[in-house]
Amino acid sequence: MVYCSSSIIKLNMAKRIHDVVQRFASGTTIHGVPKLIRAQTIPGKIFWSLICLAALGVFIFELALLLQKFFGYPKSVDVKVVQEPVAFPSVTVCSVHAMDPFVIHKIYKLRQEQMEHRMRRKPWVISKNVSDFEKWYFDTFLKKSMSYVLEPSYLEGLIDRHDLKTEFFPSLSSRLTLAANLNKSITFPGVEPAELIAFCRYARQECSFEHFKTVFDPYYFNCFTFNASVIAGSLKTLAEGIENALSIVMYIPKLHNEIKIGTKVKLPGIVEHDIRDPLAGSGGVRVVIHPPDTQPHPATEGFDIMPGYSVSIGVKTTENTRLGRPYGNCTETTKGVFSDKASYRYTMTSCRKKCLQNLLSREVKDGCGCLDVVLPTFPEVNGVDFCAKFDDIPRKCIFGPFARRNESCKELKARWLKRMICMRDIETSGSHEHIAITENCNCHPPCKDLSYEFFYSNSLWPGQQHKQDVYRDLFISRRFERRFQEGQRTYYFGAENAQALNVTEQEKTVDRFARLNVYLYDTNVVKITETKDYTGIQLISDVGGQLGLWLGISIITLTEVFELIADIVHLCLKRKRKQSIREGNCTPAEITALNRRNGSTTV
Incomplete structure (x- = not known):
């Protein structure tokens, strides 16, 4: 006995779906498919099959190229020049002398007196x-620095004689070592803003040294930064031309001739001249022009100006806008490592x-466990000492037979040199390990920043015919000498009252x-903007174009496909509602239909 209900329903469902698909294929707007369905001969079917497959293959190839282009995240650079308010740059000035020359004069006198007493x-x-500071210099810094010079037997095996003269001893006497050992509780005698900045004018308004922010730099000690917003209320301006410039008149004193090259009175940490030190022995002002609210780096980014000259710097602004990942590798200004x-x-x-500072601070084999005073610090390295900071050396280890023979003394005195050698090796190394570590810092260009193009010119100032005018303006009208303490005035100007000078x-x-x-x-700003060169909308458009070119598929074709899917879903749902209409013996017509399906003539 055969129950025909489920079999007949499946047979009817398959036939209906076949009919729906065939009707779609014969009437679809996809090129080639209707031709394949309607072909009456086998060669015709083969021909149109090959045509359809070839078109599909070319489309897949073109699709792969489009996807490769899209996921390559190409970008384009748009350059345009617009006139709009420009952010006036920050200007940082530093005295090349670093320390107040009058303080150097007093320390020299004290050192000379000390040496005379010893003789x-x-x-x-x-x-x-x-x-x-003067008390700290003699009681602490000078004693510690000399403890490394006396009884140098600990240097054996660490450094050769050439490096000893060209590197080790100059490092002991450098201003960087002085800065690394400076006690934070002591007021440092750097050049004061009132002593350096005699006059200031910005955007036709007079300003003063009080409008400058003091920043510390290990090379130049006290530096002073001017931000336009302090006096003008806004960083941006449309005022161009030298008449709207930031104009600063600066006083650059000189060391008196009493401190001569080659004198036996040595001042470690206060080097007047050393041919090995690229910053020593100069006189002038270091200038850094940098984007607002950014950290100045005078030793790497600045330039010098000399006394007796007027230097004019013309600035042109470029605004850079970069794309982040995946199109680029810029860093948001607030999200740096x-x-x-x-x-x-x-x-x-x-x-x-x-x-680099972070690398130096590591105590593992990659680092030195200390910091370079030249490099900026940040919260993650707080509490780590500078490499150039002296260790406390017991008196018995400074000089004498015990210091010469005792291995503990030698090891204690060698720590400073080992740190300095480690710091030098890392900072001058080009090893792959160090490069890989620094690359992990992801120091990429900021996503948005300003850069400046400079035009430099200078001239003698003041001219011979205007020197008296300048003197009267600074010393008669403004009484510039009153910014200095008693003793300083005579040292700098030759008299307590500058009006007494001939x-x-x-x-x-x-x-x-x-x-x-x-x-x-x-004030025309050059805007360099990175934009996405190939977007998702362009990808969809190009894919649609390739579908239309090779397969003839359009939005109407997609509608036909959706209609086909809807018809098939409708048939499936209709089958469930009409399931199990009847059960029982098969009729002759049903038996014939089943036999045709199963390929037999009997039940």
Whole structure:
């Protein structure tokens, strides 16, 4: 006995779906498929099958190229020039002398006095009326630095004789070592803003040294940064031309001839001249022009101006807008690896310096477990000492037979040199390991920043015929000398009252000034913007074009496909509703239909 209900329903369903698909294929707008369905001969069917397959293959190839292009994330660069308010750059100035020359003069006198007492075998005690820095210099820094020079037997095997003269001893005497050992509780005698900045003018408004922010730099000690928003209320301006410049008149004193090259009075950490030190022995002002709210790096980005000259810097602004991942590798200004939201905006230069500092701070084999005073610090390395900071050396280890023979003393004194050698090796190394570590810092260009193009010119200033005018303006009208303490005035100007100077002395004094003009020579901003060169919308459009070209598929064709799917779903749902209409014996017609399906003639 055969029950036919389920079999007949399946047979009818398959036939209906076949009919729906055949009707779709014969009437679809897909090129080639109707021809294949309607072909009456086998060669015709083969021909149209090959045509359809070839077209499909070419389409797949073109689709792969489009996807490769899209996932390559191409970008284009758009350059345009617009006139709009320009962000005036920050200007940072530093005295090349670093330390107040008058303080150097006093330390020299004290050191000379100390050495004279030693030659006479008399005890020497520093005066009580000296500054905290002067007392610290003689009681702490000078003693510690000399402890490494006396009894140098610990250097054996660590450094050769050539490096000892060219590197080790100069490092002991450098201003960087002084900065690394400086006690934070002591007021450092750097050049004060009132002593450096004699006059200031911006956008036709007079400003003063009080509008400058003091920043510390290990090379130049006190530096002073001017931000336009402090006086103008806004960083941006349309005022171009030198008449709207930031104009700063600066006083650059000179060391008196009493401190001569080759003198036996040595001042470690206060080097007047050393041929090995590229910054020592100069006189002038270091200038850095940088984007607003960014950290200045005078030693790597600045330039010098000399006394007796007027220097004009024309600035043209470029605004850069870059794409982030996956189209580029820029870094958001607030999301740098070492960004400190409380201080400066992210820059690639600062990131690289902090990355190197982070490498030095490691105590594993890659690092030195200490910091370079030249490089910027950040919260993650707080508490780590500078490599150049002296260790406390017991008195018995400084000099004598015990210091010469005792291995513990040698090891203690060798720690400083080992740290300095480690720091030098890492900073000058090009090893793949160090490069890989620094690359992990992801110090990429900021996604949006400003850069400046400079035009430099200078001239003698003041001219011979204007020296008296400048002197009267600075010393008669503004009484510039009153910014200095008693003793300083005589040291710098030759008299406590500058009005007492004769004409020759007045002109010599004026020759120690320099003028800096920083101005926008063009308020047309060059905007360099990276944009997506191939977007998702373009991909869809190109895929549609390839579908239409090779397969003839259009939006109407897609509608037909959706209609086909809807018809098939409708048939399936209709089958479930009409399931099990009847059960029982098969009729002759049903038996014939089943036999045709199963390929037999009997039940």
